[in-house]
Amino acid sequence: MSSSSSERGRVVFWRIARAKYDKVADAFSGAGAAQYPGRWNGVGVPVVYTACSIALGVLELLVHAKSRAALDERFVLFRGLADPDLVFKPDLPAKLPKSESRRIGNEWVQRGDHPLLEVPSIITGEPNYVLNPNHSDFGKIEIGDSELFRFDPRILERLK
Numbered sequence: 001m002s003s004s005s006s007e008r009g010r011v012v013f014w015r016i017a018r019a020k021y022d023k024v025a026d027a028f029s030g031a032g033a034a035q036y037p038g039r040w041n042g043v044g045v046p047v048v049y050t051a052c053s054i055a056l057g058v059l060e061l062l063v064h065a066k067s068r069a070a071l072d073e074r075f076v077l078f079r080g081l082a083d084p085d086l087v088f089k090p091d092l093p094a095k096l097p098k099s100e101s102r103r104i105g106n107e108w109v110q111r112g113d114h115p116l117l118e119v120p121s122i123i124t125g126e127p128n129y130v131l132n133p134n135h136s137d138f139g140k141i142e143i144g145d146s147e148l149f150r151f152d153p154r155i156l157e158r159l160k
Contacts, residue, residue: 010081010083014079016076033047052126062155062159086116089117115132117132
């Protein structure tokens with residue numbers, strides 16, 4: 001999963017998912033977020049959370065893990081590419097309450113003007129990308145097949 005000339009000028013994103021969601025259709029359905037909403041969506045609003053790098057994806061997963069045991073599961077990694085014109089980057093204030101970010105995300109899905117929403121990671125400030133799997137231009141996003149992903153054992157050893 002190295003860089004290539006086809007990435008030039010394109011947005012690259014990564015998604016780490018449990019291995020049982022190793023098919024693109026499952027990992028990018030938005031069903032999980034619709035049932036268990038995140039920072040940028042409310043209940044019943046299907047979206048897919050991704051990160052700008054594998055490292056940020058790992059941090060996001062660690063921060064949201066409910067237990068050490070949850071990280072013992074097998075995971076898969078997906079790489080995606082999108083043209084910049086498919087991405088909406090809202091002008092956001094430095095501090096944004098969760099209720100406000102959910103409102104912004106829900107309105108972005110309802111407007112349907114872009115299939116990707118660029119938002120800052122609360123952890124690092126780097127870009128995370130929220131995808132709308134029901135957008136009419138979702139098919140213009142390139143998503144590769146899954147690859148097995150393993151946490152470095154040193155990370156897991158430090159978790160209680």
